[in-house]
Amino acid sequence: MKYLIWATALTLAACGNTGQTDNPARAAVQSVLGRVTGQEPKPPAMNAAALINADPGESLIVRIVDRDVVAALRLTAVNGDRVTWESPGEVSMTFENGILVATRGLTEDLMGADIAGVRAALDIGGGTAIRQHSYLSSEDQITVATMTCIIDPDGTEDVITRGGTVLAVKYTEDCTGPRLVFSNSYWFNGSQLVQTRQLVSVAMGYIQSNPF
């Protein structure tokens, strides 16, 4: 009985007024519980009601392709051409003229990206551009991956938007570099970017974004 009391005390007794975010064991337990209950702590899955209630023009629907989780991101800041969106679980994604340039809060974030050449090539219907991505290393250093990207039109496809299904011109961006090889896609309806599929990082894979 004595041992039972102690076991209970040791399991339950972890309390105080110091910051609970500072308790890694608790975070780990929550993370495991989240997996058990089907609720990944991050990024949080969106339910259909939240999608429907999202404000028009103020939301971005993002799907992490490999994990098949979907979230509605809310606009939090505008800085010139850069727009930052944030999920209910406080993961943020920043797009520059529609192209992903940063994420924060994923296990392997895209720390930054230089994409001016890519955007310019898209604007003129294709071309070749240099793209740079930066990532944190396990030792907290920034490492930069440089890619040469070929942007080409790739037919037309139907894309669902808030206003209904539209016919969109698809562009494919094939990027090759010594560290990363990937292929992004962009769907334009006129000059409007209605859908993208872009690489975040090796660990996170691609996101699909749809403005809503």
Add this chain to the structure above:
Amino acid sequence: MRRTSLTLTTCVAALVASPATPQDTTSYSLYGTPGLIEMPNARSGKDAEIAASFNGFSAHQRAAFTFQVTPRLSGTFRYAGINDRPGDLFDRSFDLRYRILNEGTFMPAIAVGLNDFLGTGILSSEYIVASKRFGDRLDVTAGLGWGRLGTRNGVTNPLGALAPSFKERPDRDFGFGGEIEANQFFNGDMGIFGGVAYRYSDKLTLKAEYSSDDYTRETRFGSVGNNSPINLGLSYLYYENVGFNLAYLYGSELAAGVTLTLNPRERMMISGIETAPVPVPRRPTDPRAAATWGTDEPTLVAALAAEGIRLDSYDVSADTMARVRYTNLRYRSEAQALGRTARVMAANLPAAVETIVLEPMQNGLPLSATTISRSDLENFETAAEGASVIRDRSTTTAAGPNTDLTPVSTTLDPAFQWGIGPYATLIAFNGNEPVQLDVGLEARASYRITPGLFTQGTVQQSALGPRELAEVFENPNSYPNVRTDGDEFGLDGYAVIQDLTLAHYGRLAPDVYTRVTAGYLERMYGGVSTEVLWKPVDSNLALGAEVNYARLRETDMLLGFQEFDTVTSDLSAYYSFENGFHTQFSIGQYLAGDTGVTFALDREFENGWSVGGYLTLTDMPFEEFGEGSFNKGIRVTVPVDYFFGNATRREVSSDIASLQRDGGARLNVDGRLYDIVRDGHTAGGFGDTFGRFWR
């Protein structure tokens, strides 16, 4: 939601540069070092790899910790149970291996090693070994061994041609252990060993070897059958970093074991999973909007508190500049905390403010001052080279004076903090018990009078009840028992006061920091500890001095004291090399009144890991010191965020190979200046982790 356009599923991002090849995975021997079954080979672990292993058979049970110190040099600490006599024998041993030649197209890799070269030397041997791969599956090894590795069919040492003394291996005069036994190195008969490892699959490696270790003493005692020199074994990689060993040794013994590997340079949660920072908004260009945009203190306090930052004081008296002092409560990296603070400021300050001065504090000490242009924050937040641009365009100096700063009137970080939780303490190498565990409940409380003056205490209640005094290897000496009596503390099973102190931190000059801690400083001692440290923001060198008055506490660890008291003092120099190695050299007087020097060498990783060792030589004679001859140990510091990925300043430090004796003993005071101060410096944690600025 119907998806009409998601037809593309090809083209997954690939890490082209370095797909892990099976050759990257090191196969560890039953000794816990890279090797065949019992015999070493010329292979090394991946740089910085740590392998913890436990392997055993009838004659030997070995727990080992191997660290790949540099790509070529590895060190192993081992704790072994050896059955070569009636009764249990536990023995510590230490190995070094250096790869003198890398493998080429035709040349094999060649390594030289010293096994158990300190102390009693029951496992001692030396070797030179070559390994060559044929194809990507077969790895062939051959070597020459001395000591244990020269006992089976040993030939007369050819080194005897150089000096006749090489032919005989002198008996080890180990005294009380712990001394380097160099006069034995490569002496005595020489044995020849060798073997093959065949990688059957990515997970399974088959091994066969000819052992030149005759297990002379163990065979005589009967703990090894020793029918054959041939060993057969397999290594099975169950998971990327969990491997199992199974072997049939010497025609009679079955051996099994497990090896766990971990590399401080490889983190699973690469960038961490903490929530996103506040983004930097662009200031409105409309001056009227700017004019109506004010900041009140509570808004800033709350916005920073949401990021785990406590605002301590600020100066917004200038029109275009704002200066803040803050304390990072959440992030291991002060650079990350700086980046978060800068962004909160950029999002909240009036538009006219262009220059932001950020002064991180810890324990009330302002550690540095970084001046950043707000336009740079706006422009480079998502640039590929964003962190290095900010580093190049900002300046970091010593923190400014305290004048002009307004302390915040309210804070969301309570001055009184408390917590109750479980604790677990590993008591390693206590007498003949390899490992003892103490678990129980711990209550902690602290009260911050000012940021630099606070009191804190910890009370522990063991769940295990009264403990027996462990049997120890007694070496009575003429010095006071400043540490050897440590096992007698807190044995009665009642609650103990772990520590209860009042501490003050201050700054005498921009680069000179002070600390005074008074009270119950540690388990065994109370008193007053004073310290002064010189450490410029961009200097890899630091100098410190410490003077302590310590009085022995009662063994019940409550408020009482015993008669013994002492004064200790030391001068220390610290230097961090650019390649990640860090040294400390101290000279001073230790708890038992002995005087001497301490030398420490650690390999530090930017992500907070540190692995190293220290030794202290004092005027206490080795025979007075007793077992081990002098104070030494191996220590590891592990940042908790490495495992969980969530932002936390917690780290776990462990001294894994020390023997608590009376010589070279230092007072254990919490909150020494050097690590606190260095964390906020460009030559230190702040500079090392600047890549996290935008995270």
